[in-house]
Amino acid sequence: MLINLDKSEMFKGLTSEQFEIILKKGKEFHLQPKTELFHQGDCAKMCFLVRQGCLKLIKLNEQGKEVIFRYIKSSELTAATAVLRDRKYLVSAECVEYTEVIGWDKKAMLQIMHQYSVVSINMLSIVLDRIEEVQQRYLDVCTENVDKRIARSLLRIMRLAGVKKTDGIYIDIPLSRQNIADYSGTTIYTVSRTLSGWEKKGWLSSGREKIIINDPHALVLFAEAT
Amino acid sequence: MLINLDKSEMFKGLTSEQFEIILKKGKEFHLQPKTELFHQGDCAKMCFLVRQGCLKLIKLNEQGKEVIFRYIKSSELTAATAVLRDRKYLVSAECVEYTEVIGWDKKAMLQIMHQYSVVSINMLSIVLDRIEEVQQRYLDVCTENVDKRIARSLLRIMRLAGVKKTDGIYIDIPLSRQNIADYSGTTIYTVSRTLSGWEKKGWLSSGREKIIINDPHALVLFAEAT
DNA sequence: CGCTCTATTGATAAACCTCAAATACAGTGG
DNA sequence: CCACTGTATTTGAGGTTTATCAATAGAGCG
Numbered sequence: 001m002l003i004n005l006d007k008s009e010m011f012k013g014l015t016s017e018q019f020e021i022i023l024k025k026g027k028e029f030h031l032q033p034k035t036e037l038f039h040q041g042d043c044a045k046m047c048f049l050v051r052q053g054c055l056k057l058i059k060l061n062e063q064g065k066e067v068i069f070r071y072i073k074s075s076e077l078t079a080a081t082a083v084l085r086d087r088k089y090l091v092s093a094e095c096v097e098y099t100e101v102i103g104w105d106k107k108a109m110l111q112i113m114h115q116y117s118v119v120s121i122n123m124l125s126i127v128l129d130r131i132e133e134v135q136q137r138y139l140d141v142c143t144e145n146v147d148k149r150i151a152r153s154l155l156r157i158m159r160l161a162g163v164k165k166t167d168g169i170y171i172d173i174p175l176s177r178q179n180i181a182d183y184s185g186t187t188i189y190t191v192s193r194t195l196s197g198w199e200k201k202g203w204l205s206s207g208r209e210k211i212i213i214n215d216p217h218a219l220v221l222f223a224e225a226t
Numbered sequence: 227m228l229i230n231l232d233k234s235e236m237f238k239g240l241t242s243e244q245f246e247i248i249l250k251k252g253k254e255f256h257l258q259p260k261t262e263l264f265h266q267g268d269c270a271k272m273c274f275l276v277r278q279g280c281l282k283l284i285k286l287n288e289q290g291k292e293v294i295f296r297y298i299k300s301s302e303l304t305a306a307t308a309v310l311r312d313r314k315y316l317v318s319a320e321c322v323e324y325t326e327v328i329g330w331d332k333k334a335m336l337q338i339m340h341q342y343s344v345v346s347i348n349m350l351s352i353v354l355d356r357i358e359e360v361q362q363r364y365l366d367v368c369t370e371n372v373d374k375r376i377a378r379s380l381l382r383i384m385r386l387a388g389v390k391k392t393d394g395i396y397i398d399i400p401l402s403r404q405n406i407a408d409y410s411g412t413t414i415y416t417v418s419r420t421l422s423g424w425e426k427k428g429w430l431s432s433g434r435e436k437i438i439i440n441d442p443h444a445l446v447l448f449a450e451a452t
Numbered sequence: 453c454g455c456t457c458t459a460t461t462g463a464t465a466a467a468c469c470t471c472a473a474a475t476a477c478a479g480t481g482g
Numbered sequence: 483c484c485a486c487t488g489t490a491t492t493t494g495a496g497g498t499t500t501a502t503c504a505a506t507a508g509a510g511c512g
Contacts (some may be wrong), residue, residue, distance in 0.1 A: 065369040142411035185368035
């Protein structure tokens, strides 16, 4: 069992027996890195819980430019949209590493929600959290400079996927300059320049698709400076 | 009765009798222009349905810069967040004209949602719509130039608050350059210059806090050009 | 070692913001 | 009706930020 019920916003309030029953109703998917779980425009058939690994939730504009809304790690839900009739995914989800998910189709999920009403409330709560997150990021991109946005992006990703070691907090997913750019609403060039600057200050160290935050406190101060 | 049940996403699927009962459980508020219905940071006590008038949903950053997320007109819901425990409003709502709303506190709304389960589903549906709207706008602000963003903003507002007359579509709320800037993630100067250009082309006419879209088709073409 | 993909860096340019000043407009009170 | 006042809007000049382009360097992999 890789999912921690205590950490699952979606199924909290249930007993582990109920949780087990629900898990059995879902279908398992095992996905290799860089494969897509679902694609924007497709009919929304299933919603998913990540059992292991990591997804990135993205959206492309007509010219193919990409933004990353969030990374989704173990125990987290995505594609809540799929529990309602006649919707399409308006975002895509792609694995950033080997990932296992459990998917429930509309019918199964609705049945679960009717049987365990707390699940509906949990889902509403999750969706409200997500709205607040995008709203904050929208505000950021409208009102803050790039360097601050990049700092905030790194901190968000760090809080989600950071692993503390003696010399700093390691970002535990492959994270390229392009990813950081797509997450911050900027370009790889600006990200590269900005990170180089912070590396000189000793705030972080980085390699190919690797980031280690050595001085999270300094980064927080910078990100939240007025 | 000013609210049209048919148009209310929140209470669709109910009979008018049930709707009447629910309305009676709420509390009426009559608000003058520019007053605040709720403020970011405050404890989220009530959620609201607009009965008449118009709200703007905004968020301020630490320096006081404002973004507008949406305008909320008659029959629309806001502050869904308030049905769940221990939340704060992370946005503010301000009247842009004389506005009447009906508010339900947590207890009343939860009771309604339990009694009429369709209301919970409706609420989830609304919140999912809103997420998709912010996500689209986030994508826009990250990937599109200002002029395109301004065009898309005007069209959104037009679809919400436009009144068709012989010479064009009148935006039926006071809408300043500042409002358009806050809605598009830019400045009044850029909005002014951009609108002046479009006015020369005959796409729209404008006055002090007034906008008339004379050629919506041209504006759509511009907004959706690849 | 050569191939591919990612990252860096400098030079340049474009987009957009900021500031300042002038102008237009709506409402108010004489 | 008109002057007055407080906003809203316009416009130009100039500056900043950030994107773009081009070229190079580095990392990982077979």
